[in-house]
Amino acid sequence: MGENTTVEEPEQGPWSSNPTTRSHQRVVLINTTIGALMASLDGSILTVSLPTIARQMHTGVALMLWIMMGYTVMITALLLPFGRLADLHGRVRMYGYGFVIFTGSSALCGFAPSGHLLLFGRLIQGIGAALLWSNSTAIVTDAFPKSGRGFALGINQVAALTGSVGGLLLGGVITAALGWRWIFFVNLPIGTFGALWTFLALKEIATVDHGERFDWRGMALFMAGIVSMLLGLTEIVQGHGGRAPWMIGGGAAVLAVFAWAEGETASPLIDLQLFKNRLFAFGNLSLLLNALARGALMFLMVFAFQGFDGDTPLQAGLRMLPLSFSIIIVGPIAGRLSDRMGSRELASGGLLVTAVALLILAKSGLAQYSVIALGLALSGIGNGLFNSPNTSAVMGAVPPDRRGVAASTRTLLFNTGQLFSMSISFAILAGVMGSGQLSGFLAGVDASVAASGHAAFARGLTEAFTISAILSVVAAGLSALRGKTQPRTMEAKQTG
Template sequence: MPPSNAVRKETVLFIATLAAFLTPFMGSAVNIALPTIAAEFSMDAVSLSWVASSYLLATAMFLVPFGRLADIYGRKKIFTLGIAVFTVSALLSALAASGTELILFRFIEGIGSAMIYGTGVAMITSVFPPGERGRALGINVTAVYLGLSIGPFIGGYLTELFTWRSIFLTNIPLGILIVALVFRDLKAEWADARGERFDLAGSVFYSLMLLLVMYGFSRLPGTVGIVAVLAGAGVFAGFLLHERRTASPVLDIALFSANRAFAFSNLAALINYAATFAVGFLLSLYLQVVRGLDPGTAGLILITQPVVQTIFATPAGRLSDRIEPRYVASAGMALTVVGLALLSRLDAATDIAYIIGSLVLLGFGFALFSSPNTNAIMSSVERSCYGVASGMLATMRTTGMMFSLGVATVTFAVFIGSTAITPAVAPLFLASQQAAFAAFTLLCIVGVFASLARGSVRAEPPAPCPVSD
């Protein structure tokens, strides 16, 4: 049984929040080091994008399966294993001798991240009642934004003073600390679907589908990319058919077809991350390659967005405990549209203050969206679905991130080709960046309507998890 006293609730929140800081810190810190990594390993634009994409791909592939395993065998167990895998892979990444090795170790790191993402939010939701859940999830999201905030700053200076490898090494002590705290302070376990069967075939279908689609998207507009995307669509059709027929699916489709709030909240999350994640990736290259800034200075500029997110994420979560989450989240998405539209107008001489102002708008919009949207998703299902719901939310997030990087990769392929991003191709890079930001703006406009379409979360009780033997 989950613990009910306030001390234990806060302990769970503290441990899950430390883990929530760990993974975004790594991602944002590595982004600022990408030009340095590209120079050391002689990587072209498309290959470089896989340093980030391999991590996100693995996370997306394994999130829902590990969320389901956590519901059956224990969320704490999967969470702890995920921290261990993440920590070991960080060490391996620091020791990588080539770009290929780094991409492989980042993939393994993504598997560990899937175990963390699919369980941390579920553990928090398991111990906090609905009236307190928005505040707790807001604190957890704040930790995500704090990691995003200081990642570029610390990553930039670590890269300058030491090497990019030191970024991975800084994560190891925190990973060890989290594992130690779990063993010392978390004696309870949460497995609300204990005894149900794990759908291995469905998990293979699901992971293969994401692998084919995401790999294919990164290879567009070439023939290989088109074939892979079509193959992924075929596997997806097989996945849907299998899930409807199996008694204990890894992802019951009824969660979407019979739960409007769950379906549209997840769609809104997918669109939001798809429209915003590549901002840091593109601006890191823009500031260092086009504007000639050093990694430390570029990192200082890029922390603007996540700092604003950090400040407002917890108040936004509390607000969603009192006001219908769709209104708060949709307002945030609308502000994000404005920020992206401003960034689509960047050129080689844009004032830095203009860039910072755009990032402030993005940060405020994202803070208003993320915590209320998470609250809406987790409050729309019953306890036995928390792991799957948490895993699905994280899948929407990481799939959106992959799609976002995929859009950037396609624009690179169209405008730049398989050439290293250097000052010599700055005009072509600017054209590709403007095209990407314009696409993100249009996508985010669609997201506003998806967010509004979710309906009222408070009007209906949490939907029962339809999984059964």
């Protein structure tokens, strides 16, 4: 089949030979939504409480940044290995282990007596979250046929995105009412329930191939390369850029070796053949650029609200509500529409709406909240239009025995783009303001001191958001190249 030839995915293809009952589909949807919400909440819930933690534990800026970013670093490094392990040993089992590890490490974080032990707990939390993220999308894709898959994935995406944004508001509420340690303690009953429900109620639908060997060499190379690059990016955020080029360059070299080695092994960690699928390739490229364009948006606006407007953590979370509400409303609608009309128009249009939103924020100058609220709302609408249609299309384009690694690849690209976005955005701000003043904001400098740098911060935001808008337009162009209809999966090509 040529590259430009596209066909509709059959309603019941070779991978749909074990259709699940509606009751089990409901169990899958609710359970994975809980997992997505819990894992995404902990990616942002700590952000508004970091100054309080830094003061109480007397942590420096570097340790504070690692407490914030270490969670995502671990998720990014482990997604692909865990996705492949799930393909070999069962997605439901690995997903359940994710609940167990996440819940136990939440208790460790809550009781941590020092910043270093809190960082250790956050790293372990990232391991549990990686197990949840690398399997939830694949489990949903296995359980739902094409006619309902977009809606189900849309619900998951709304939960994840709402958790990311709602974590700011919830973190402010919990910190004000109970103290920051309860940010972690609230995970204990939810995680325990999720683990028990997973092992008792979820069924393994996909065929598990116990005959293939796991690519341990690939795992070691991949983790070494990605962690080295992420450490280098973190050095830039902290203002220690001298070692960053060596760390980033060394990590890139190791990843090049990884890519070569994957082509030489019989059971690769990442199946590079997946990227020969036009829909999978362009859907993931547009996802990466979307994450790169808007990954730092939430953090930048929270710092703006607290650092310059003098908001409390709770007030800053409330002012982000236009973003979360628009995502909640648009996400499921876009998922339903994608089940009927395909992904290209919705996903590409959503990226263009995001570009408009970022330009509005770039021109706002942080002067009028009504203009900022409009930009935040449009950003949520654009993200809602893009995420669930794009996810449904990308996951539907691969055979079932590769959906674990496909889901991990998708989330890996998103997290990598988000980390690059944060690093580049904060590097722009440091260039405009100076790393010393920027570090002061991260450590919780009071509003009277922060206000002196308002103009510089606004200029930095204008530069960052303008670049992000351009990236969104490029992402829209790549998204449009996926083709008009969803291609048959490679498995269908081989068996059809």
